[in-house]
Amino acid sequence: xxxxxxxxxxxxxxxxxxxxxxxxMASAELFEGCPSKPIxxxxxxxxxxxxxxxxLGKWLNTPSAQKVEPWKPFDNVDYVGICWVSSWLIHTxxxxxxxxxxxxxxxxxxxxxxxxxxxxxxxIKYVLITRxxxxxxxxxxxxxxxxxxxxxxxxxxxxxxxxxxxxxxxxGRPWPMIEPQxxxxxxxxxxxxxxxIEVIATPGHSWGTASYLFDVKGGSDTYRAITIGGLGLNAxxxxxxxxxxxxxxxxxRALVEDKGENVQVHLTTHGFxxxxxxxxxxxxxxxxxxxxxxxxxxxxxxxxxxxxDRAVKKLEVEKNK
Numbered sequence: 001x002x003x004x005x006x007x008x009x010x011x012x013x014x015x016x017x018x019x020x021x022x023x024x025m026a027s028a029e030l031f032e033g034c035p036s037k038p039i040x041x042x043x044x045x046x047x048x049x050x051x052x053x054x055x056l057g058k059w060l061n062t063p064s065a066q067k068v069e070p071w072k073p074f075d076n077v078d079y080v081g082i083c084w085v086s087s088w089l090i091h092t093x094x095x096x097x098x099x100x101x102x103x104x105x106x107x108x109x110x111x112x113x114x115x116x117x118x119x120x121x122x123x124i125k126y127v128l129i130t131r132x133x134x135x136x137x138x139x140x141x142x143x144x145x146x147x148x149x150x151x152x153x154x155x156x157x158x159x160x161x162x163x164x165x166x167x168x169x170x171x172g173r174p175w176p177m178i179e180p181q182x183x184x185x186x187x188x189x190x191x192x193x194x195x196x197i198e199v200i201a202t203p204g205h206s207w208g209t210a211s212y213l214f215d216v217k218g219g220s221d222t223y224r225a226i227t228i229g230g231l232g233l234n235a236x237x238x239x240x241x242x243x244x245x246x247x248x249x250x251x252x253r254a255l256v257e258d259k260g261e262n263v264q265v266h267l268t269t270h271g272f273x274x275x276x277x278x279x280x281x282x283x284x285x286x287x288x289x290x291x292x293x294x295x296x297x298x299x300x301x302x303x304x305x306x307x308x309d310r311a312v313k314k315l316e317v318e319k320n321k
C-alpha cells in the first residue's frame with residue numbers, strides 16, 4: 001500500500017493545495033477524524049485509476065479536515081503534524097528537534113500545534129528533514145520566519161531534490177524553498193541536551209531520503225525509535241533506485257533485529273501507513289502498567305518485510321521495461 005505515497009505527493013504538488021474558498025462540506029465529511037484504512041483506501045483508488053478522486057482532492061485541500069490536535073506518544077515526543085503528513089517534535093534538556101515541516105497552508109497549523117505543546121519557538125534548534133518532497137520540506141521557508149534559532153538539515157541530495165521540485169513548480173503552483181543550511185551525511189550524529197539523533201541514509205523513495213534514530217522515553221523506560229524517511233516506490237528512475245531501496249529496507253530491518261540497537265518504535269512520516277491514529281486512540285485508553293502500543297518491534301519488522309516484498313516485485317518490473 002505504501003507504493004502510492006510518492007505518486008500522491010507529486011500530484012499534490014501539482015495541485016498546489018490552494019485553499020482559498022475551497023473548504024466544503026463534502027471535503028470535511030469525507031472521513032470522520034483521521035482513520036488510516038479509509039484514507040489509504042482512497043490513495044489506493046487513485047493509484048489504480050491514475051485519477052485523483054474528487055472528494056480526496058477536496059479533503060487534501062481543506063485545513064479544517066487536516067487539523068490534528070497535538071498528542072504525546074512518549075514523554076519527550078509530541079505529534080504536531082496534520083492528518084496525512086507527520087511532523088514530530090522531540091524535546092531535550094536544551095531545546096527541541098523538529099522532524100519535517102509539512103507545507104503550504106498547513107504550516108501555520110504546525111506552528112500553532114508547536115505553541116500549544118508549551119514549546120517556545122525559539123527553543124527549536126534543529127529541523128531535520130527526511131527528503132526533498134514538498135509535503136515534508138515545503139513549509140521550510142515559512143518556518144524559517146518563525147524559528148529564529150533553528151538550523152535546517154537534510155542530505156545534499158535532499159536539498160537538490162527540493163530545489164529542483166520548487167523550481168519546477170514555479171510555472172504552475174509555486175512554493176518557495178530555502179537555501180541549503182546543514183548538509184547531513186550517513187552516520188552523522190546531532191547532539192542536543194543529552195539527546196543524540198543519528199542520521200541513516202536510506203535512498204530509494206528518493207535518492208536524498210534519510211531516516212533518523214533517537215531515544216524516546218516513557219516513564220522510567222527508554223526505547224530506540226526510528227523515523228523511516230520514505231516508504232513509496234513510484235518516482236523510480238530504474239533498477240538501481242529500487243536496488244538502493246531494498247538495501248535501505250534491509251538496513252532498517254538489521255537495526256530492528258540488532259539487540260545492540262534495539263529499535264522498537266516507528267514514528268512514521270505518513271500516519272495512515274501504519275495506523276498512527278488508531279494507535280493514538282489505544283494509547284489514550286491505556287491503563288497504568290499496560291504497554292505502550294507504539295513499542296512494537298514485531299509490527300515494525302512486519303512492515304519492513306512487506307516493503308521489501310513489494311520492492312522485489314518492483315525490481316523485476318523495472319528490469320523488464
